[in-house]
Amino acid sequence: MSDTDIILVAHGGGEGAEPWVQALAERLPQFRVQSLQGPFDPARVRYAVAWKHPPGSLVGLDNLQAIFSLGAGVDHLVSDPDLPDVPIIRVVDPDLTSRMSEWVLLHVLAHHRQARLYDWHQAEKLWEDDPHQPAAHEVRVGVMGLGVLGSDAARKLDMIGFDVAGWSRTPKVLDTIDTYAGAAELDAFLARTEILVVLLPLTPDTRGILNHALFANLARHSYFGGPILLNAGRGGLQDEAGILEALEDGTLRAATLDVFETEPLPQDSPLWHHPAVTVTPHNAAISSTDAVAAFIAGEIEHLEAGGAPRHGVDRGRAY
Structure with missing residues (x-):
């Protein structure tokens, strides 16, 4: 077995480790890059790259320097009680950020310009216009979560002309927004929000936060006939029974969901066919393997040159 230092890819998702092994090996030839499945000397592992890894699978890597998350979220890492006590580094990649903002803009605009209604009109051969369609500046959009992804989405919504506000756990400053x-300012934020865009991390404090009680605090009077929810943060943020209840009793007008409590979304979930729900398969911010691998390679080279970890995660906050 080679005594070359190892980058270990611990991937438990559907696509498997192999694309990441290949992409990282091309960029970091000084390392041996391999998956958990192959034989390796744990003492040679310097870096781990993980996505939904089997809990406990990173135990015993005594020379591990850092763990990289293969996504913007890190809840899959911090929920492992046996995770080694080394820096966790999250992906901060312009490609991933842009793709998330594309998804947000697409679905905010789809609700704003009534895309599903006009799809139905076309199917029924109805030539009907709405003379009361509001302009973007008349629609109040609230972005819940102002990290890298949320801040970018908020700025781009603002550029289009929506009346945008943002909420975060700690104070943030965004020009013109x-x-x-x-907690003290959450209700005021909700009360002015007609379209709620959620890009929060999943933490003990945010788990289940998207529930009927929260929806009841959103702006009640809008052109749409009720508030609209968009969630592309984490499935654990939402109470899906509460979403369905809110849709049925009019507390919510519609919802577009990219993430779910159980993924893939079970075949018997009523969300699939609910007339007011749009489902996307957790692909809002799917980034290219090449782009993320380039980011990770750059961060490893930075660490190898003696630099301090960048984009580190506060384990206590889980982001």
Whole structure:
């Protein structure tokens, strides 16, 4: 067995480790890159690259320097009670950020310009216009979560002309965008929001936060006939029974969901065929393997040159 230092790819998702092994090996030839499945000397593992890894699978890597998440979220890592005590580094990649903002803009605009209604009109051969269609500046969009992804989405919504505000756990400043922070300002943020875009991390404090009680605090009077929810953060943020209840009793007008409590979304979930729900398969911010591998390679080279970890995760906050 080679005594070359190892980058270990611990991938438990559907696509498997092999594309990541190949992409990282091309960029970091000084390392041996391999998956958990192959034989390796644990003492040679310097870096781990993980996505939904089997809990406990990174135990015993005594020379591990850092763990990279293969996505913007890190809840799959911090939920492992046996995770080694080394820096966790999350992906901060312009490609991933842009793709998330594309998804947000697409679905905010689809609700704003009533795309599903006009799809139905076309199917029924109805030539009907709505003379009361509001302009973007008349629609209040709230972005919940102002990290890299949320801030970018908020700025791009603002550029289109929507009346945008943001909420985050701690105070953030965004030029031209009103911001709210903490539990004390959450209700005020919700009360002015007609379309709620959620890009929060999943933490003990945010688990289940998207529930009927929260939806009841959203702006009640809007052109749409009720508030609209878009969630591309994490499935654990949402109470899906609460979403369905809110849709049925009018507390919510519609929902577009990219993430779910159980993934893939079970075949018997009523969300699949609900007339007010749009489902996308957790692909809002799917980034290219090449782009993410290039980011990770650059961060490893930075660490190897003696640099301090960048884009590190606070384990206590889980982001």
